[in-house]
Amino acid sequence: xxxxxxxxxxxxILGRVAKDAQRYCQTRFLCEKYGLPLPAALATDDEDDxxxxxxx
Numbered sequence: 001x002x003x004x005x006x007x008x009x010x011x012x013i014l015g016r017v018a019k020d021a022q023r024y025c026q027t028r029f030l031c032e033k034y035g036l037p038l039p040a041a042l043a044t045d046d047e048d049d050x051x052x053x054x055x056x
Contacts (some may be wrong), residue, residue, distance in 0.1 A: 024042060027039065
């Protein structure tokens, strides 16, 4: 019984993640196509995520 519930939950979560990813890609495509900024909720700055080297 637990396996069925777990599989169903996993399938539902995976479906939501796939829909969110598709919407993100569509939004990013349209922003790039029309020269619009990416919405703040979706924008990330990769440089902030990178580890910073300490200056000597």
